[in-house]
Amino acid sequence: MTRLAQGMVMVLLGAAALSVTVTSQAYLNYVREEFRPFLVAAGVALVLLGAVTTALELRAAPEDGQDGPPHGHSHGHDHARAPAVAWLLLAPVVVIFVVAPPALGAYTAAAADPAAVVESAPEDDGLDAEVLGDGPVEMTLREFVVRAWTDEERTLAGHDIRLTGFAVPDPEGRGWYLARLQIACCAADAIVNRVLIENQPEPPEDSWWTVTGRWVEPEGDIRKVSDHRFEVVEMVAVDHPPDPYE
Incomplete structure (x- = not known):
């Protein structure tokens, strides 16, 4: 050249x-x-x-x-x-x-390993006061799964939670995932935060939804749960956000 x-x-x-x-x-x-x-x-x-x-x-x-x-x-x-x-x-x-490559989506989320269980919940995240309040609590999927994995007091139990993410098929056929990818720097280091939904029909892959429902409290040690389940009472289709990552 x-x-x-x-x-x-x-x-x-x-x-x-x-x-x-x-x-x-x-x-x-x-x-x-x-x-x-x-x-x-x-x-x-x-x-x-x-x-x-x-x-x-x-x-x-x-x-x-x-x-x-x-x-x-x-x-x-x-x-x-x-x-x-x-x-x-x-x-x-x-x-x-x-042809601008799109953001990572369901294919990556299905192939990627779920986010690892963290040692402790983030300090001073301000969620305790919100969880104890009235009405659905708006949380990111990362906030939800971190608290579900680490909160020994199980403060999420019995409270309405609102989450937003995209639909990912469950290869095991139990239902489908609501997922969101988390990046530290760029798309190359993405990890997936997700919850398993079993009580609603599976929507189109990669479609975005805001769901309201409750955490299905697991039996036994919460740190040994591979996928936390979420029981949906309301689903609303939303547009693809400008920033797809957490």
């Missing part, structure tokens, strides 16, 4: 980074929100470097047309040119604009 082509690729890559961070929120499908400034800075740097490289090569083009070997070379060939097939290297860049 010539330096001119390299400059064009850098411009396109930078433009792709800016298009998913400045003009849309598509970057949330791949990384956490706090990475946006770094992606914007990288996109700007790539566009500027690519533009400078392209401009310098275009400016030098008339000089290459003079008689004699280009750039002082006498090898008998021109390093400024490359086979036409090298332009196929631009194909992945074009794909970024045409």
Whole structure:
């Protein structure tokens, strides 16, 4: 690939980074929100470097047309040119604009291992006061499963809880999962938080729902439960959120 082509690729890559961070929120499908400034800075740097490289090569083009070997070379060939097939290297860049990969969903959640049981519930999460209050308690799936696994007092029992996530088939046929993926940095490190729902028909895979119901209190040691069950009394279909991860 010539330096001119390299400059064009850098411009396109930078433009792709800016298009998913400045003009849309598509970057949330791949990384956490706090990475946006770094992606914007990288996109700007790539566009500027690519533009400078392209401009310098275009400016030098008339000089290459003079008689004699280009750039002082006498090898008998021109390093400024490359086979036409090298332009196929631009194909992945074009794909970024045409087919943006979606956020991880049911396929990943079904294949991934569930989040590991943590040693203790988060301190000062403010849920105790809410759980003891009136009306359904809005919780993330992570908050729910952490408390279900670690709260020896079982304060979730008997209280209405509201959760939001996407539908995932249960390969064992017991019902279906309401799941949400949790990331620490980017989609590559995603783990799944999920609850098993058995008392409602399985909705379409990857469809998003807000469900209200109650934790099915397990017998025995809560830390040995592989999947906590959730009994749904109300389901409402919701739009795919801008940020699909917890």
